Amino acid sequence: MDSNMISEENLEEFTVIWLDSKSYSIDTKARLRCIINFLKVFNNVDDCFNYISSVKSEKVFLITSGLLNETIVSLVHDLPQLRFIYIFCQQKGKYELCSKRYIKIHGIFDDQEALYLMLTQDVKICSNTTSISFFNKNEKSxxxxxxxxxxxxxxxxxxxxxxxxxxxxxxxxxxxxxxxxxxxxxxxxxxxxxxxxxxxxxxxxxxxxxxxxxxxxxxxxxxxxxxxxxxxxxxxxxxxxxxxxxxxxxxxxxxxxxx
Structure with missing residues (x-):
């Protein structure tokens, strides 16, 4: 696992996760952090699943490669902290059926610019629906x-x-x-x-x-x-x-x- 974060505590509302067995570029890291500052990078499904499961107070935006998407999507799709899933791959048509089975998959992309644009739009929408609460939702009495x-x-x-x-x-x-x-x-x-x-x-x-x-x-x-x-x-x-x-x-x- 490669966390790529100087601060391990996320002080914002959102986390972006990049899951791919291959390496990713410095430019990719910079572009993603301009949209969501807190970035976690994983190269295997188990570490990625364990991390998403541990998130308690943030919304997660998951970007996964086509190769790993079927395994990770079925594991994390129903977790409430997971907001959207984006599949980044070379063959979009190969994963169309998967996107129809899971409603949180918000797109299949073979172009990074299109992926960044969709992620930016989704973050803005989620930001507008996130309000200040002075009370912990788990407090019932x-x-x-x-x-x-x-x-x-x-x-x-x-x-x-x-x-x-x-x-x-x-x-x-x-x-x-x-x-x-x-x-x-x-x-x-x-x-x-x-x-x-x-x-x-x-x-x-x-x-x-x-x-x-x-x-x-x-x-x-x-x-x-x-x-x-x-x-x-x-x-x-x-x-x-x-x-x-x-x-x-x-x-x-x-x-x-x-x-």
């Missing part, structure tokens, strides 16, 4: 939910009362550069954020299609306190900017009432 809710209220108040320091921003920059090492696309965004970020632009940065949005959403959904703490200065700026927008909105409504 009302007592647990109430406890989690009050805990997050305490966390919010604690973060808002923490002093804004240069170290707070640097903590976020450092973890971003570590997690996205060798990912030129995301490193450019992180460097841009480091140089140009202003407190009154937090919403603009959050709504931008970048690692900031994905990391923060994952941190809250999985209740990753360490990562939430890394975002402390950004969360404070977001909170204050949203408060100001709400205040301006209320004042605007009152002005209409007076008229």
């Amino acid at each position: 009302l007592r647990h939910l109430n406890g989690t809710f009050y805990w997050y209220q305490l966390l919010r108040k604690t973060l808002l009362h923490m002093p804004q320091t240069h170290n707070a921003k640097q903590d976020l920059i450092d973890i971003g550069r570590k997690h996205y090492a060798d990912n030129d696309k995301e490193l450019m965004i992180i460097n841009d954020f480091n140089e140009k970020y202003k407190k009154n632009e937090a919403i603009r940065w959050y709504t931008r299609d970048s690692c900031l949005y994905r990391l923060l959403n994952k941190a809250f959904r999985t209740e990753n306190i360490d990562l939430i703490f890394k975002f402390r200065f950004f969360i404070i700026d977001l909170h204050k900017q949203l408060q100001n927008l709400y205040k301006n909105y209320i004042e605007l409504l009152r002005s209409y009432d007076l008229d």
Whole structure:
């Protein structure tokens, strides 16, 4: 198995897996990581199956060679963490029947550019349907939910009362550069954020299609306190900017009432 990852913890929502008994190119790695940063590469079915089975909080996009697809697809197809399967091969017609038997197979490709395009489109669709959740879906009891809710209220108040320091921003920059090492696309965004970020632009940065949005959403959904703490200065700026927008909105409504 070749993991090809500097950070073994996936801080985002998605994982892309490349399964092929043959080697793959550096360019393939770079292109895939521009779409989904966390890439795992396997050259045998058993290791690939074991890894996908172990994934708990991410959605998996599996790219497999035609040679290995029939074995791996039957093993992993019904796993809830598996989102889509893509077959990359030289003979598309040879695997058409397989694609009709399994609904998660989202295409058979003999052209890498077409594969990258489909993967990009699917990731965007899945990103739009993934929302922040402050509660773990496995928590069923009302007592647990109430406890989690009050805990997050305490966390919010604690973060808002923490002093804004240069170290707070640097903590976020450092973890971003570590997690996205060798990912030129995301490193450019992180460097841009480091140089140009202003407190009154937090919403603009959050709504931008970048690692900031994905990391923060994952941190809250999985209740990753360490990562939430890394975002402390950004969360404070977001909170204050949203408060100001709400205040301006209320004042605007009152002005209409007076008229």
